[in-house]
Amino acid sequence: MNVPAPEYRYHTLVVKVENRSGVLARVASLFARRAFNIESLAVAPTDDERFSRITVVVDLESAPLDQIVKQLNKLVNVVEIRELHPGHAVERELMLVTVTAEPNRRDEIVEHLDRAGGKVLSVGTDHMMLSLVGPPGRVDDFENLMRQFGIVELQRTGRVALASLDDVAD
Amino acid sequence: MATEQMDGGRALIRALEEEGVEVMFGLPGGAILPVYDPIIDSSIRHILVRHEQGAGHMAEGYAQATGRPGVAMVTSGPAATNIVTPLCDAYLDSIPMVVITGQVPYPAIGTDAFQECDTTGITQSITKHNFLVTEAQDIPRTIKEAFHIATTGRPGPVLVDVPKDIVDPGNPRSAMTWTDDIQIDLPGYHPEVEVDPEGIRAAADLLRGAERPVLYVGGGILKARAVEALRELAELTGIGVVTTLMARGAFPDSHELCLGMPGMHGNFTAVTAMQESDLLVALGARFDDRVTGKLDGFAPDAKVVHVDIDPAELGKVRRPDVAIRGDVRVAIEALVVELLANGTGDVDRGAWRSRISGWQERFPLVYEPWVPGEALKPQHVIECLRDATPDDTIVSSGVGQHQMWASQYWKFDHPYTWINSGGLGTMGFSIPAAIGAKVAHPDRMVWAVDGDGCFQMTGQELVTATVENIPIKVALLNNSYLGMVRQWQEMFYEERYSEVFLSKDVPDYRMWAESMGCEAMRVDDPDEVEGAIAKANEVDDRPVVIDFRVAAEEKVYPMVPSGASNSELVVPPSQQGQPR
Structure with missing residues (x-):
């Protein structure tokens, strides 16, 4: 797993999720429960109607990126997570x-x-x-x-x- | 392909049967009524509980004793909220469980209907996953998915919330077509079992070079059925094993390599061996704060190999030097193959072994002997119970001092004989969990070791035990106090006892137990302990409760004070002059 350069405080994750009711709530509740801070969050359906894409900017001062990604991955409705490194997105x-x-x-x-x-x-x-x-x-x-x-x-x-x-x- | 028209309620029970469910625990009510009707014609045994929390803990006890998922079913609203505690308990202890809750009819959701609550919302963060089923046709697939999720990867509880209209034969929305070809559809769920050979090689290299290694074994060993593999690894390498509270029985206490339980009330040798080690091999363990003590003082010289099925555990608390994601049995077996092929190394660990045996000699588990005029020693009761019961006896416990004494003074030589609430620390766990275990193993002896505070939380399930003919036995260590809280107030709050004294005489546990159909005894004198246990062991047609009146002043030792480093372990007064 690539680790971002330490000078970046924020990191962008693009999270592909199943397009079902309640999935955004699961993601939001995970962030709240694990005390991960969100800088911003945007969500919309993708070109495939079975999935939505959540773009979330996470605050790396609240938790290591590795933990955030792994915990998100444990959500059954999360299908794929792309880490967009600052400067490469x-x-x-x-x-x-x-x-x-x-x-x-x-x-x-x-x-x-x-x-x-x-x-x-x-x-x-x-x-x-x-x-x-x-x-x-x-x-x-x-x-x-x-x-x-x-x-x-x-x-x-x-x-x-x-x-x-x-x-x-x- | 065979298809059959049926209603959602029947389909739900049929789906449970298809999963091999033999027993379920529950209590009916309005919203779940239509699912209870087909139970009459089902092969599944249903145990009617007296409180929904009992159903959840029974399902957990069943699951812990068998490795198979426990199943509970309750109605909506208050029943769903009553089973929240067992869900959270199962989540923290990674227990496979499927809970089905009734829900108000789908069109009524969101209207604050009678007995409506947002069950999936409430349980989102304490289940591995949960579902709200909206169409009858989806019921069989959802049940299949629930069992798949609960039992694969890191096990855990899954809740399925079922609105009444899709299971009620009187409602057209309950009509569905059963087919035998049900495919699960979980595009985001792919638990990984296989391990990276690179990690195995790196772990083997660290093992070969370590002078002071310890195998730190957690509940994952039991979940992964890895007991034999673990024993092979320990014997091949000659490395000592500590078994956490969740792993008691995963390695025999009588084995010469067993160092005992680590943690806040672990024994001196287990705690200190970890603390002084230069390599911790963590197998299905999660560096819980009750094991590590103050984190930045924990095992300061140790490199860490961490094996876990849940990648999020790797690096969550302690950064591992080698992280291995995957099934712990697969990992141990691969490690054994690697060590057999390339050798176990030639480091001389004689000095380390003699330090360990020195600790074992100087710091065994001890308590002050009983003197006439005193109340019973709770540790003595556990020792008598241990010595008077068959080797494969299943012991469940509640939470508090009695739990720690049971874990310390019992000899666990078999896996799946110790059932307790580790992560959540749920008082009242032992009686319903023992019932669940006894249902799973009717031919084995099941003892619940309970405290008086715990007993008052779930004791009513002894009615269930009597009526359903589930003859468990309860050793009540009754000290009239919330004992563990009392111990903390004595040690850390200048003996200011705030709201911890329950009552000397109320309730009368013998009368209460008898009123619930149990054989009941009360024991005050040490000379009567063995006789009472022998008598209890003879009873097999109903539950037994023995009210052991034990000393309130007795404390659990050793103890790492909260917030302190494990190096500051407090030993009992009689060992305090010993060189460490």
């Missing part, structure tokens, strides 16, 4: 954010948005709703940039990830 996250946008500051907001690669979803009298899909770090940076304008509401999906193409061929 394509990770994306979607953020929706409504910011305060007085007319004289809108150009500034749009300039930031364009640089980050986001989109304007709608514009109201004093507000704009924006979306951004990107690597989690870029989403973090953009969220910080928007604070100066005033964040009214914000929702992030948590990250989803796939192995980089170089790593897929095994």
Whole structure:
């Protein structure tokens, strides 16, 4: 088993599970019971309707990665676990954010948005709703940039990830 | 392919029969009623318990005595919550068990219906797996999967929750087609039995070079039917064996290589040999905190070879130098083959052996002899019981001082003769577990060693024993206290006894036992102990209870204080001047 370099605090696991009711609860309850911390968690069906994929970012300060993977593997409904090593995964996250946008500051907001690669979803009298899909770090940076304008509401999906193409061929 | 139309309730019982179930323990109620009707026509013997916790522990006792999965069936709601404790107990001690619970009709789930509870939610973290069956057609496959999961890999309890509508012949949703060709469908469950030869070679290399090795043997040896393989390994290498609380009987106590039980109340030699060892070979053991004491002071010089069927145990507590995942019997057999082929090494372990025999001479298990005027010595009662019963007697125990004395002073020379609650420490375990064991082995003597605190938790199951003709025997070590808690308060809370005194005279255990149909005796005098046991051994047509009035001040020694290192083992006062 590969062990991540110690400087990484978080690690991404892609967990293929049976698409049955209660499976997400089993995964969540396992993390709670074993005192493993989750940084983020996203779940959706895969191209095969029998399975779902859970992308979970785990906090390695709460438990060693090896234990987390082994305990997850003990769940009967967990079919496969892929460890995505930082630097060897394509990770994306979607953020929706409504910011305060007085007319004289809108150009500034749009300039930031364009640089980050986001989109304007709608514009109201004093507000704009924006979306951004990107690597989690870029989403973090953009969220910080928007604070100066005033964040009214914000929702992030948590990250989803796939192995980089170089790593897929095994 | 033969097919047959039937309802889900009949299909459930038929599926149990197909799994070879001969006996089940349970108590009917509203939601499970339709499954109880076909029991009348079934070959399965059903034992009607007095409390659902009893059903669960009986199933555990049956499983521990036979290696076959224990089966319990109860209704929904409060019955399901009553069997939560046995489920957790079986989970921590890796006992194969299948529990079937009734559930409110599927359309009523989520409405807070009468006797509804979220049974699968509640038991998720204390079962190896659980199922909520939603279609009658899925019942046979689910039962098959439940038995497969419970009995393969690391054994454990599996719960199957069955809504009433899919088993009730009056409901069209119960209609299903039985077929003999049932395929399990568990894409995420693949327990690995085979072991990595590389690991075996590495383990053999460590064994050959070790000067102070110890075989640290846990309950997994019994689960894997590895007793003979273990003996071969020990005798081939001449390495001493410690058997944990869950492994008593896995290696004969009378064998010269047996070092006894390690842990908080282990004997000095077993604890100290592990502590001083340079190689621990952990076989089906899990480095439980009751064995290791303070973890960072545990066996500081030891390299570790760890064999376990559950990969999550490898490195969970102590990082092994060699980790071997797989069936422990397969691993031991492979190790023996390797050692026979390439030799067991030529390290001289004479000095280590003489240190061990020095500990055995200086620190045997002892207690202060009885003096006139004192109450009975509980250790003496266990010794008398041990000496007066057949070699293959099955002993079950509850949890507390009596459990430790039973484990210490009994001589276990046969596997599957010791049944207790190790991981969860469930008071009240012994009587129902003994009933389960006696049902499995009606021709063998089964003694429950119990405490008075434990007896009051599950004693009512003696009614079950009487009515169902299951003649177990109970040695009640009655000291009027929650004895182990009292010992901790004496040693660590400045003798401030908080809520541990039960009562000197209430209940009257003899009258209580007699009212439940048992033969009952009370013993106060040491001279009467042997006679009472002899009399009890003669009774075979009903349960027997002997109320032994034992000394409340008696403590379990040796003892590693909680949080202390195993090097700080406290020996009994008479040994405290001995050089270690």
